[in-house]
Amino acid sequence: MITVEEAFARINANKVELPVTEVSLAEAVGKVLREPIYADRDFPPFHRVTMDGIAIRYEAYQAGEDTFPIEGLQLAGAPAQTLTNKDGCLEVMTGAILPRHTDTVIRYEDVTITERRGKRYAHILAAPKMRLQNVHQQGSDRRATDLLISEGTLLSPAEIAVAATIGKSSLKVTQAPRVAIISTGDELVEVTQTPLPHQIRKSNSYMLQAAMREQNVLADVFHLIDDKALLLSELQEKLKKYDVLVLSGGVSKGKADFIPEVLQELGVQQLFHEVAQRPGKPFWFGKHAAGPVVFALPGNPVSTFVCYYKYIQPWLRSVLGAAPTWSLQAHLTTEVTFNPKLTYFLPVKLFVASTGIWRAQPVTIGGSGDFAGLLTADGFLELPPDQIKFSAGDTFPFIGFRR
Ligand SMILES: Nc1nc2c(c(=O)[nH]1)N[C@H]1C(S)=C(S)[C@@H](COP(=O)(O)OP(=O)(O)OC[C@H]3O[C@@H](n4cnc5c(N)ncnc54)[C@H](O)[C@@H]3O)O[C@H]1N2
Ligand code: MOO
Ligand SMILES: [Mg+2]
Numbered sequence: 001m002i003t004v005e006e007a008f009a010r011i012n013a014n015k016v017e018l019p020v021t022e023v024s025l026a027e028a029v030g031k032v033l034r035e036p037i038y039a040d041r042d043f044p045p046f047h048r049v050t051m052d053g054i055a056i057r058y059e060a061y062q063a064g065e066d067t068f069p070i071e072g073l074q075l076a077g078a079p080a081q082t083l084t085n086k087d088g089c090l091e092v093m094t095g096a097i098l099p100r101h102t103d104t105v106i107r108y109e110d111v112t113i114t115e116r117r118g119k120r121y122a123h124i125l126a127a128p129k130m131r132l133q134n135v136h137q138q139g140s141d142r143r144a145t146d147l148l149i150s151e152g153t154l155l156s157p158a159e160i161a162v163a164a165t166i167g168k169s170s171l172k173v174t175q176a177p178r179v180a181i182i183s184t185g186d187e188l189v190e191v192t193q194t195p196l197p198h199q200i201r202k203s204n205s206y207m208l209q210a211a212m213r214e215q216n217v218l219a220d221v222f223h224l225i226d227d228k229a230l231l232l233s234e235l236q237e238k239l240k241k242y243d244v245l246v247l248s249g250g251v252s253k254g255k256a257d258f259i260p261e262v263l264q265e266l267g268v269q270q271l272f273h274e275v276a277q278r279p280g281k282p283f284w285f286g287k288h289a290a291g292p293v294v295f296a297l298p299g300n301p302v303s304t305f306v307c308y309y310k311y312i313q314p315w316l317r318s319v320l321g322a323a324p325t326w327s328l329q330a331h332l333t334t335e336v337t338f339n340p341k342l343t344y345f346l347p348v349k350l351f352v353a354s355t356g357i358w359r360a361q362p363v364t365i366g367g368s369g370d371f372a373g374l375l376t377a378d379g380f381l382e383l384p385p386d387q388i389k390f391s392a393g394d395t396f397p398f399i400g401f402r403r
Helices: 003-011 058-064 155-167 204-213 228-241 257-263 303-318 371-376
Strands: 019-023 053-056 067-074 087-091 104-107 111-116 119-124 148-149 170-174 178-183 220-224 244-250 267-275 284-288 293-299 329-331 343-352 358-362 379-383 395-400
Touching: 003 267, 003 284, 003 303, 003 343, 053 058, 053 067, 058 257, 104 178, 111 204, 148 155, 178 204, 178 228, 204 220, 204 244, 204 303, 220 228, 228 244, 228 257, 257 267, 257 284, 267 395, 303 371, 303 379, 343 371, 343 395, 358 395
Parallel strands: 067 087, 178 220, 178 244, 244 293, 329 358
Antiparallel strands: 019 170, 053 087, 053 104, 067 119, 111 119, 267 284, 284 293, 329 395, 343 358, 343 379, 379 395
């Protein structure tokens, strides 16, 4: 049996190679960028007017001018006009390029406009505070050729906006791995079926599929009964077609727990079996020489859950090429005792106190079969194996499953 740390390290030392693919902007959000994105022009690309009003020469105002004949109108989307009279002004709209020979914009709220003999004049009511007032200066945000988005960035809507503005209609991203989620067990029936008294409906595979979907990985779901010959032939097929196999059930010491021997017979090299943790101790992990990685998770639903969020989610993230996500430490609200020399994943509800400190309140659940108990939890606190008593106020890593 190995430690949680060791299991984590062995898993992360075994990645799968994923190709780069090009997707449209609409499909790119949530994926990992595989090319650097540079500014094609300055940001903003021209002196951009930020308020509807008039544009003047600051010097004219400084020289004592406060009434400016209006020469014309500069709309957004029109090429730059030129102010001809150095003591005149142009009306300008938000988003327009600043007219040539002007350098200061005064809002309509700070001027009055009058008309005399067919000519219009703007009178300044509130003094402009400085040259370039209400002007978003060319290149003040980013310069042309600046690196805007690094390779490996997990794309959010903010990155999509920047990609669009530099003229990228598609982006190179990591292609999601082909994942097969395979539940096993004779006692399991379909969601749409009515179970007999000794049967239950499958839930693990749907939980895993949903969890992966949140990472933009669309997995295929299968179910296999506890029949060794069938497991051998079906898993052999799956190993040919998929990059990642995530199994649940059949990895413990039962008479129908065939998964570890079947995988080894199929040439999947065992990299560990059993981790010093609760829940999830019988976790099995291996890699096939031809590439696929196999996570065989213990069938108890809370064990499957914990193993996914502790190991598979960060592994998938790193396989996809994304930087590790932020990690959260939370303060335990009440004392907890746990005797076995195992890492204990304690289900908790998370609160943020007014001090900004995260607090984790233990949630009582009925063992690793009580997945309904997770409905009141937000995640797990990872309590280390070398301790029995965990005091209120102490901090531990939090592994969450809610967004
Ligand atoms: N003699 C021992 N027995 C067990 C040990 C042990 O160390 N010695 N470990 C226990 C622990 S811990 C766990 S966890 C389970 C793991 O069992 P398996 O991975 O072999 O899983 P199964 O036996 O197939 O099922 C266990 C349990 O989970 C339910 N299950 C399975 N798959 C699903 C699914 N897709 N959806 C919902 N529920 C599922 C299944 O019905 C069983 O109740 O072994 C202990 N035993
Ligand atoms: O440790 Mo098992 O994963 O509790 O039922
Ligand atoms: Mg079993």
